[in-house]
Amino acid sequence: MTGNPYHDDRGNKDRSITNPDGMGTTRPVKGGGVAVPVEKGGPFLIGDAMTGGYGMGADILHECTIAVEKGQIAVIVGPNGAGKSTAMKAVFGMLNVRQGSVRLDGEDITALSPQARVAKGMAFVPQTSNIFTSMTVEENLEMGAFLRRDDIRPTMEQVYDLFPILRDKRSQMAGELSGGQRQQVAVGRALMTEPQVLMLDEPTAGVSPIVMDELFDRIIEVARTGISILMVEQNARQALAIADKGYVLVQGANRYTDTGEALLADPDVRKSFLGG
Amino acid sequence: MDFLNAIVAFSNFVLIPATAYGAQLALGALGVTLIYGILRFSNFAHGDTMAFGAMVTILATWGLQGAGVSLGVLPTALLALPVGIAGTALLVLGTDRAIYAFYREQRAKPVVLVIVSMGVMFMMNGLVRFIIGPDDQRFADGARFIVKARDFKEWSGLREGLAIKTSQGITIVAAVLVVILLFWFLNRTRTGKSMRAYSDNEDLALLSGINPERVVMITWIIVAALATVAGVLYGLDKSFKPFTYFQLLLPIFASAIVGGLGSPLGAIVGGFVIAFSEVTITYAWKKVLTYLMPDSLDPSGLVQLLSTDYKFAVSFMILVIVLLFRPTGIFSGRAG
Numbered sequence: 001m002t003g004n005p006y007h008d009d010r011g012n013k014d015r016s017i018t019n020p021d022g023m024g025t026t027r028p029v030k031g032g033g034v035a036v037p038v039e040k041g042g043p044f045l046i047g048d049a050m051t052g053g054y055g056m057g058a059d060i061l062h063e064c065t066i067a068v069e070k071g072q073i074a075v076i077v078g079p080n081g082a083g084k085s086t087a088m089k090a091v092f093g094m095l096n097v098r099q100g101s102v103r104l105d106g107e108d109i110t111a112l113s114p115q116a117r118v119a120k121g122m123a124f125v126p127q128t129s130n131i132f133t134s135m136t137v138e139e140n141l142e143m144g145a146f147l148r149r150d151d152i153r154p155t156m157e158q159v160y161d162l163f164p165i166l167r168d169k170r171s172q173m174a175g176e177l178s179g180g181q182r183q184q185v186a187v188g189r190a191l192m193t194e195p196q197v198l199m200l201d202e203p204t205a206g207v208s209p210i211v212m213d214e215l216f217d218r219i220i221e222v223a224r225t226g227i228s229i230l231m232v233e234q235n236a237r238q239a240l241a242i243a244d245k246g247y248v249l250v251q252g253a254n255r256y257t258d259t260g261e262a263l264l265a266d267p268d269v270r271k272s273f274l275g276g
Numbered sequence: 277m278d279f280l281n282a283i284v285a286f287s288n289f290v291l292i293p294a295t296a297y298g299a300q301l302a303l304g305a306l307g308v309t310l311i312y313g314i315l316r317f318s319n320f321a322h323g324d325t326m327a328f329g330a331m332v333t334i335l336a337t338w339g340l341q342g343a344g345v346s347l348g349v350l351p352t353a354l355l356a357l358p359v360g361i362a363g364t365a366l367l368v369l370g371t372d373r374a375i376y377a378f379y380r381e382q383r384a385k386p387v388v389l390v391i392v393s394m395g396v397m398f399m400m401n402g403l404v405r406f407i408i409g410p411d412d413q414r415f416a417d418g419a420r421f422i423v424k425a426r427d428f429k430e431w432s433g434l435r436e437g438l439a440i441k442t443s444q445g446i447t448i449v450a451a452v453l454v455v456i457l458l459f460w461f462l463n464r465t466r467t468g469k470s471m472r473a474y475s476d477n478e479d480l481a482l483l484s485g486i487n488p489e490r491v492v493m494i495t496w497i498i499v500a501a502l503a504t505v506a507g508v509l510y511g512l513d514k515s516f517k518p519f520t521y522f523q524l525l526l527p528i529f530a531s532a533i534v535g536g537l538g539s540p541l542g543a544i545v546g547g548f549v550i551a552f553s554e555v556t557i558t559y560a561w562k563k564v565l566t567y568l569m570p571d572s573l574d575p576s577g578l579v580q581l582l583s584t585d586y587k588f589a590v591s592f593m594i595l596v597i598v599l600l601f602r603p604t605g606i607f608s609g610r611a612g
Binding site: 023126189 | 313318382385390604
């Protein structure tokens with residue numbers, strides 16, 4: 001695929017010698033980088049004019065900018081393959097940005113590894129494989145709080161209050177849960193670090209409309225507690241309705257940027273991306 | 277009386293040796309299964325890692341014996357075990373830093389790592405022979421038996437004797453302790469859970485703030501400890517010869533695969549399945565059957581299904597059967 005001989009998949013399907021399950025797919029920013037203070041001002045979290053792609057491959061993002069203000073909800077929408085998920089991963093350091101920078105609360109964090117970003121108060125819920133399937137619900141939450149050394153029980157209670165079904169299923173394997181419950185575990189795991197920014201990549205993918213409304217309600221609830229939310233969503237109309245800020249990406253670049261309301265009202269956006 | 281004699285003979289020649297051997301295989305297979313579950317490849321260098329661990333322990337044992345230190349009835353090797361574990365941990369961490377880290381960095385496919393581990397196997401193999409030589413080494417001391425055959429006969433009045441070697445007793449006790457400790461570590465501690473999380477989903481572990489390099493390091497240290505304990509127990513029970521450890525790779529892999537690669541519980545069950553199959557198939561049942569059968573039906577031959585020379589064929593057959601009919605093993609699962 002990339003011409004790297006180490007990625008040759010031949011013979012790799014023999015499960016008696018190889019175990020590709022759960023293998024890492026990204027080449028994250030390496031540890032050891034430091035955050036550089038920059039002048040205050042601007043949004044709380046911003047991925048500014050990011051250009052980059054996976055590994056040595058072609059660029060997927062082209063000077064893409066996404067940002068979220070403190071305690072607000074920002075939504076990224078766009079057609080398939082627009083680089084929405086890639087933009088999220090770039091902001092989290094799951095891939096190297098070749099140009100541009102990521103700034104959080106007055107610091108340039110472009111050189112920080114994903115773990116270090118977690119420590120800075122960022123949390124990310126990927127679109128797929130976002131729970132530890134072979135671990136219990138409670139262990140999933142514990143892993144979310146991996147970097148914390150203080151008492152995590154109050155936070156766990158808060159998560160259980162937010163998603164009461166998880167309290168009943170706490171000692172069940174997360175892999176045995178339904179799609180909607182899995183998404184709740186995934187969001188719960190991310191909330192366990194007590195983040196300042198929660199990044200969600202299509203939290204409602206593959207869940208029923210009722211569960212989807214429920215999840216949106218919960219997300220608004222989370223935002224009300226002062227946590228900034230940066231979210232990629234397929235259900236553009238519904239997502240923009242709750243968004244303070246909306247970004248429409250096309251081919252890895254910003255096409256429209258405005259408040260959620262304004263985007264919903266924009267006839268061009270409606271015609272091209274919201275189905276009229 | 278005949279029935280009791282049969283049971284005693286069975287215990288003496290099958291039950292006890294197979295249990296000890298099974299415990300050794302289980303410890304070896306646990307190391308293989310941890311590497312498979314967490315580092316995601318089959319480590320062909322595991323047999324030689326065991327040989328290296330046993331070798332360091334033997335050298336330390338000789339040092340202690342030379343200095344006049346002994347544990348009384350217990351073998352001095354137990355005292356030298358921490359040195360062996362430390363030495364092996366240094367070796368595998370060095371190997372990881374020098375070799376495996378490069379391929380991880382490249383995000384190499386697991387099958388590449390399997391072949392790399394084969395190269396590491398040959399290097400470790402050479403290293404051990406270079407340091408201690410290819411010959412048999414004896415290092416067991418202390419009391420040889422917990423229960424002597426003659427004492428047992430006098431005590432019970434039976435014709436058959438029951439002997440339990442100190443090494444067999446220690447093997448079983450040590451295996452139980454190590455397994456309890458490992459399961460406690462994997463299921464109860466923060467670090468152990470982070471290893472299971474990494475095994476389950478590497479990307480998500482990263483997003484949770486788990487440091488992958490630390491997980492890899494701890495895995496290697498645990499594997500070094502398991503390999504050394506398994507290697508030393510096997511050496512105490514039989515004898516230490518580098519080539520035997522290389523050959524042990526087959527039954528160890530068979531154990532891990534029978535149990536289900538990546539499942540620690542499976543590794544233990546697999547170890548005993550392989551050990552009991554090997555011992556029962558290569559044991560001459562004449563004695564036990566003579567006690568159990570009426571005189572007229574006494575077997576004339578040895579009633580041995582396979583000569584002991586073919587014991588590796590047993591592991592191989594089981595391996596083939598499992599891969600054909602239940603490739604995921606008895607407990608298909610991941611670490612944890």
